Amino acid sequence: MHHLVIDRWSRGSSSLHQRDPRAKLAALLVFLIVLSTTRPAAQWAFAAYAIMLIIAVHSARLPILGLAGRAALVLPFSATFALLTWWSGDTLRALALAEKSFLSGMAALLLVATTPLTGWTAALESWRAPRMLILVIQFVYRYLFVIAEQAQRMRWAAVCRGSHKTGGFRLATGLVGVLFARSWQRADGIYHAMLARGFRGRFVPAAPAPFRAADALFFSACLAGCLAVRILL
Amino acid sequence: MHIPDGFLSTPVWATLDVVSAPAVAWVARRAQRDTQDHRIPLLGVMGAFVFAAQMVNFPVGPGTSGHLVGGALLTVVLGPAAASLVLTAILVLQALIFQDGGVLALGANVFNMALAGVAAAYLSYRLWGQASRSGAIFAAGALSVMTSACLALGQLLISGVPMTGGVFWASLGLFVVSALMEGAITVGAVRAIERLNPAWVAGPQPASSRTVAGVALAALLLVVLGTLIASVAPDGIQRLTGQGVDSTSWPQRTMGGLAGIAMIFALCYLGGKLKSRRRSA
Amino acid sequence: MSKAIQIRGLRYRYPDGTQALNGIDFHLDAGESVALFGANGSGKTTFVMHLNGLLRGEGSIEVCSMPLSDETLEQIRSKVGVVFQDSDEQLFMPTVLEDVAFGPLNLGLSPDDALTRARTVLKRVGMAHALERAPYHLSAGEKKRVAIAGVLAMDPEILVLDEPTTFLDPPTRRDLLTLLRSLPQAKVVVTHDANLARALTTRAVFFDQGRIAGEGDVIELIQRFHWEYS
Numbered sequence: 001m002h003h004l005v006i007d008r009w010s011r012g013s014s015s016l017h018q019r020d021p022r023a024k025l026a027a028l029l030v031f032l033i034v035l036s037t038t039r040p041a042a043q044w045a046f047a048a049y050a051i052m053l054i055i056a057v058h059s060a061r062l063p064i065l066g067l068a069g070r071a072a073l074v075l076p077f078s079a080t081f082a083l084l085t086w087w088s089g090d091t092l093r094a095l096a097l098a099e100k101s102f103l104s105g106m107a108a109l110l111l112v113a114t115t116p117l118t119g120w121t122a123a124l125e126s127w128r129a130p131r132m133l134i135l136v137i138q139f140v141y142r143y144l145f146v147i148a149e150q151a152q153r154m155r156w157a158a159v160c161r162g163s164h165k166t167g168g169f170r171l172a173t174g175l176v177g178v179l180f181a182r183s184w185q186r187a188d189g190i191y192h193a194m195l196a197r198g199f200r201g202r203f204v205p206a207a208p209a210p211f212r213a214a215d216a217l218f219f220s221a222c223l224a225g226c227l228a229v230r231i232l233l
Numbered sequence: 234m235h236i237p238d239g240f241l242s243t244p245v246w247a248t249l250d251v252v253s254a255p256a257v258a259w260v261a262r263r264a265q266r267d268t269q270d271h272r273i274p275l276l277g278v279m280g281a282f283v284f285a286a287q288m289v290n291f292p293v294g295p296g297t298s299g300h301l302v303g304g305a306l307l308t309v310v311l312g313p314a315a316a317s318l319v320l321t322a323i324l325v326l327q328a329l330i331f332q333d334g335g336v337l338a339l340g341a342n343v344f345n346m347a348l349a350g351v352a353a354a355y356l357s358y359r360l361w362g363q364a365s366r367s368g369a370i371f372a373a374g375a376l377s378v379m380t381s382a383c384l385a386l387g388q389l390l391i392s393g394v395p396m397t398g399g400v401f402w403a404s405l406g407l408f409v410v411s412a413l414m415e416g417a418i419t420v421g422a423v424r425a426i427e428r429l430n431p432a433w434v435a436g437p438q439p440a441s442s443r444t445v446a447g448v449a450l451a452a453l454l455l456v457v458l459g460t461l462i463a464s465v466a467p468d469g470i471q472r473l474t475g476q477g478v479d480s481t482s483w484p485q486r487t488m489g490g491l492a493g494i495a496m497i498f499a500l501c502y503l504g505g506k507l508k509s510r511r512r513s514a
Numbered sequence: 515m516s517k518a519i520q521i522r523g524l525r526y527r528y529p530d531g532t533q534a535l536n537g538i539d540f541h542l543d544a545g546e547s548v549a550l551f552g553a554n555g556s557g558k559t560t561f562v563m564h565l566n567g568l569l570r571g572e573g574s575i576e577v578c579s580m581p582l583s584d585e586t587l588e589q590i591r592s593k594v595g596v597v598f599q600d601s602d603e604q605l606f607m608p609t610v611l612e613d614v615a616f617g618p619l620n621l622g623l624s625p626d627d628a629l630t631r632a633r634t635v636l637k638r639v640g641m642a643h644a645l646e647r648a649p650y651h652l653s654a655g656e657k658k659r660v661a662i663a664g665v666l667a668m669d670p671e672i673l674v675l676d677e678p679t680t681f682l683d684p685p686t687r688r689d690l691l692t693l694l695r696s697l698p699q700a701k702v703v704v705t706h707d708a709n710l711a712r713a714l715t716t717r718a719v720f721f722d723q724g725r726i727a728g729e730g731d732v733i734e735l736i737q738r739f740h741w742e743y744s
Contacts, residue, residue, distance in 0.1 A: 097239055136277050142649070190278065
């Protein structure tokens with residue numbers, strides 16, 4: 001499954017994996033902002049951004065095609081609008097639309113493929129994202145696949161008993177209801193397990209890793225590279 | 234509809250990021266205030282539940298099926314602040330891990346779905362909950378989807394994504410159909426949940442502030458309508474953003490973009506200052 | 515011999531009116547291992563939820579000579595380590611290491627000490643290779659080991675294991691049994707598995723409709739209640 005691959009990727013040991021999540025998140029934002037403000041006519045700039053991404057993916061020792069395939073998930077949406085734009089006679093703009101959304105997706109993917117969830121959530125938190133939001137993100141991610149698998153099994157069970165013939169709206173609402181009930185009970189179970197291990201209403205955060213000179217260097221290089229492409233091409 | 238990066242013009246995404254960030258911080262504080270600590274895992278698991286429930290197909294007519302979006306369901310079950318927070322968490326995960334929605338466009342998507350969508354659901358439920366519960370839940374589902382989708386469409390248009398009249402009206406028609414589906418699915422799902430345990434769904438609050446809810450809902454819907462009207466009237470956009478679709482040259486647009494970025498930094502800086510001052514005070 | 519747990523006249527009624535426990539007397543000696551048998555719904559799980567105060571019924575509960583009350587609740591929760599049946603409910607932190615450090619951090623250890631302790635117990639249960647893994651990706655046997663590590667990190671005197679071997683294949687069960695037998699803590703094992711009970715415990719208690727229907731030597735009790743399916 002999609003997420004399993006990303007989790008495996010994110011546990012790599014390349015120098016890009018080792019950079020501080022804050023440096024990588026900041027670099028991602030710089031890249032995205034520069035990309036977003038590049039005018040459609042500057043097609044060479046898009047090529048340069050793509051090369052920058054390819055170099056980064058290569059240095060992270062990740063499969064470029066695997067990443068590109070996943071980033072291509074945005075393309076149906078982009079392609080629709082790109083076609084509309086193309087029909088209205090603005091070929092460059094249509095091209096830029098598809099390029100921007102694809103490269104943005106690729107860049108975001110590169111962050112999560114080189115940074116485990118705990119890394120980038122810690123970075124968000126150090127930038128004062130609300131702790132409550134961070135905890136909810138972590139819990140959603142933790143139980144996403146557990147509950148999705150439950151839903152999948154329930155659907156199979158329904159299909160095994162011929163739901164494709166008789167199943168209708170009521171069957172689907174029943175499924176959602178039971179899924180909800182089991183999720184609710186699971187949440188109770190989790191809370192009990194937390195209390196059993198001394199939870200007192202507050203998650204105690206672990207200490208963040210120090211921001212190194214290499215991290216600063218990495219961010220500066222990204223910033224310089226992006227700005228150079230943006231201004232020169 | 235999750236907007237990917239590359240679609241919104243810089244002033245649009247920058248403005249919505251600036252608006253959504255403090256709004257989410259406020260929502261998180263509220264959710265934390267009215268939440269007992271057992272609700273922290275509950276909120277996370279409910280987010281995962283919505284992800285999973287979106288996989289369940291609802292047949293809604295011959296050959297067509299829809300799925301739950303879930304904003305209104307979360308609002309009815311968890312209350313508005315918690316629902317906003319859970320939806321924001323889902324949007325962050327979708328943007329980063331599932332390539333569904335952009336990172337710079339996160340502010341826009343959060344605004345459309347987690348803030349405006351939840352507000353529409355909450356206000357509908359509050360306004361009509363006493364009169365007819367099922368009707369109120371239906372309206373909550375339908376209006377939350379309609380609000381989110383129309384705002385997204387308006388933002389795309391304001392950003393200069395070209396669209397012919399036919400496509401525009403077809404999109405609106407599609408939104409109406411999905412909104413009605415979400416209403417029906419939400420009612421069905423809430424009923425199924427209540428059959429299992431009525432305590433899981435909070436009843437609508439007393440009608441003491443119905444007028445306020447009514448005015449707020451009307452205001453919200455007017456904003457949505459206004460966004461749409463502004464977006465299809467090109468003169469209006471030019472006046473609003475100083476940025477015509479064809480007439481401006483790239484230096485002007487870049488300046489607009491840079492001004493947008495400067496604005497974000499300035500506001501973030503100010504926000505940080507204010508926060509640290511309040512903390513030290 | 516000193517008593518690890520002493521319970522007298524425990525009653526509990528669920529909010530919906532079900533009388534789940536109806537006068538339970540129970541004791542556990544230090545270092546002793548006891549199996550809890552009984553049909554589904556006979557009150558075993560409700561009972562173990564009382565051992566660390568997750569549920570609060572009527573009657574007296576003493577753990578390590580401390581009466582259970584609001585004041586002693588935190589201390590008792592660190593003395594009684596509960597390993598839940600569903601490991602997915604117990605492992606809620608994003609990584610294995612963080613999950614095991616969750617308890618020690620709540621006990622007030624510094625982050626460094628908590629992580630050190632987490633590493634030590636993970637080594638003890640044979641999971642030192644998976645520190646940075648996400649719990650979701652572990653096998654059922656690995657999840658159970660991490661769940662046990664999370665509880666051991668609290669340095670408990672009593673382990674409560676709720677169906678520790680469900681969902682595990684025979685070789686994994688065997689390895690888990692070896693691990694559990696090597697742990698010195700007193701154990702309360704809720705199980706339907708007569709083999710596990712024989713291998714791990716000496717005494718057994720049989721629950722029936724919220725009461726204790728019998729107790730004694732584990733082998734004798736299995737025979738008396740026909741608690742095997744073959």
